[in-house]
Amino acid sequence: MIAELGLALLWMAAALACLSLVAGSLYLRNGKSDLAALVRPASVAQGVLTAAAFAMLIALFVRSDMSVELVARNSHSLKPMLFKVAGAWGNHEGSMLLWLTILGLSGALVAIFEKRLRQDTLVATLAAQAALSLGFFAFLLFSSNPFKRLPIAPPDGQGLNPLLQDPGLAFHPPTLYVGYVGLSVAFSFAVGALITREIGPAFARAMRPWVLGSWIFLTLGITAGSYWAYYELGWGGWWFWDPVENVSLIPWLAGAALLHSVSVTATRNALRAWTVMLAVVAFSMSMVGTFIVRSGLLTSVHSFAVDPERGTFLLALMAIYIGGALTLFALRASSVAEGKKFALLSREGSLVINNLLLTTILALVLLGTLYPIIAEAMGEKISVGPPYYNKVAGPLALILCLVMVAGPLLAWRKDDGRKLWSRLPAAIFAGSAVLFGLILFGGKVGVLPLLGMTIAGIVAVASLAPLWGRNLRRTPLPTWGMVIAHFGVAVALAGMAAESAFIKERLVAAAPGETVTVDDFAVKFVGVRPIAGPNYTAVEGTLIATTPSGHSFTLRPEARTFPGLMGGAPTETNEAALLTRPGGQLYAVLGQPVTGADGRADRYQLRLWWKPLVWWIWLGGALIAIGAALSLLGRAQLLALWRSHRARKAEGRYA
Secondary structure, three states: OHHHHHHHHHHHHHHHHHHHHHHHHHHHHHOOHHHHHHHHHHHHHHHHHHHHHHHHHHHHHHOOOOOEHHHHHHOOOOOOHHHHHHOOOOOHHHHHHHHHHHHHHHHHHHHHHOOOOOHHHHHHHHHHHHHHHHHHHHHHHHHOOOOOEOOOOOOOOOOOOHHHOOOHHHHHHHHHHHHHHHHHHHHHHHHHHHHHOOOOHHHHHHHHHHHHHHHHHHHHHHHHHHHHHHHHOOOOOOOOOOHHHHHHHHHHHHHHHHHHHHHHHHHHOEOHHHHHHHHHHHHHHHHHHHHHHHOOOOOOOOOOOOOHHHHHHHHHHHHHHHHHHHHHHHHHHHHOOOEOOOOOOOHHHHHHHHHHHHHHHHHHHHHHHHHHHHHHHOOOOOOOOHHHHHHHHHHHHHHHHHHHHHHHHOOOOOOOHHHHHHOOHHHHHHHHHHHHHHHHHOOOOOHHHHHHHHHHHHHHHHHOHHHOOOOHHHOOHHHHHHHHHHHHHHHHHHHHHHHHHHOEEEEEEEOOOOEEEEOOEEEEEEEEEEEEOOOOEEEEEEEEEEOOOOOEEEEOOEEEEEOOOOOOOOEEEEEOEEEEEOOEEEEEEEEEEEEOOOOOEEEEEEEEEEEEOOHHHHHHHHHHHHHHHHHHHHHOOHHHHHHHHHHHHHHHHHO
8 A cells, every 4th residue: 555655646746736826827917915924835845745655665675566667676685775765766766756856845945944935936936846756757657657556566676787786876965856846956056037027136045045956966976976986996096987976076167157146146236147157057057867767778887778769858848948938038038137347357257267178167067978979870880988078077177276266365346466466376376386296206207197286286275265264263154164165076076086196006917925015005815704794795806905014904805706696697796895095096807717727716806906096086075065154154144043043042041
């Protein structure tokens, strides 16, 4: 009955989404307030019912109900409980229901808490959110039913892809989906503002927390996904420009541009057209990514290879949403004024350049992602790999970092170039010191990594400039957030450049007792032993890494084998062992046994890397997210509200 209840809840939620859309549209047409009164409670109820339906799906996975097709295809009774729960969204139908759940709950939160917009703009926003939900309800109910029963239940399930049987599955997809859905809320705000022509600071202030929140989760999701691939896949890379990696990066780039633009609109009443257009672009990019991943166009560990019917359904939804929003923007373009004027040399001007660079990088990455797909459809197979992206996106990203250095140091409206130059000596000195140090002592370093580390030094020092001469205890949280986020960019950039420039690699076939040298580490291969996991068997290697100072550390890489379920072939994966030091990470992978002349497997392939400062990449991502979270906290004025509440209590106590 759980599956039937979940399906019934989905139908009820879809009906409420339809009610919200119809009531909101009629209210905007004739202005009857009783119709507007229906929209808020319908939006809240829709979110609650969708969340309840998703809870039913999780319950089916926890119970290992193999009579449900989705559970039988993506679970197994012997799976650990964590992977049973996370397996609910580790597939096409479940991930789309998770998407829809977050979308519904977001609409409910807007309906409950948003008090700053005019009633007509809020109703238009909720109606737009309901229209988005209705499309995904139709997709699930008619094309991708997650609660579909099997005529005959199998004795057990096919299990989950072993590459997905990792704690990262419990964190990476949900954070990304929250980020994607946050962009859909920004899209709904933009559509609502265009319909009612309320495009100004109030609309931007209502949108900004959702943009900040979505960008935080996108940052965390991409960072977590990068680290997951880094230690799980065994090839030692943190980013491969895989098409599905790209379609998660593209909304992040659009969200970064939107974040800066909406802040200017909210505080300075400028860049209105930029804000509206970027809200449409950001959500459009998330829809493009959804279509690419779920259309069967790609073969990737991330992708869900589904039938063309589902891809066509998503393509139709994408055309309706994006085309409708762009048409509405074109019809309302004359009413979208840019607001107050500003000089090119100003903080607003730097943010315009920032947005231009971000959108250019977005376009180049999107081109590199889509071109092979289009070429293959025309009968020509083309591969676009890291060399293209590094050459076209790398230099632009470095220029973007330099613009980011100047932006916070410029005054609003208009500034003087000489004053700007006077604020930069410390940053320039830091960059020069890094550059000369690398030239003198760094050996042979590529141009791009050299520039990356130099600019990272400039950004690191310049990011702290807004704090100079200020009372740190009285500095607003958004300022702290900007400083920490920009410093995080410098840390991540330094990690990327240093890892690329100074990486050391050894690939050997080692016998037990043999010692291999990689960089300053002497790594002794002790041997291997068989172990059994909860749902796999493995060969575990033991390595002892010794530093020049004599300190020893033990590493235990694994080569895991997951049994073939329901007649399937066994699957082998590598679990890398990591030794994190202040200067970087030692990365070890245990490969296949090597058979000697006597037929005995007396040696094992070992792959060892020394990756200087590589962990700075994820530290930088975390700092960026923390900075954005502080900005969100400050913008929400939670601390101010708490202090005013305490002050009112104190006044009442001593009156």
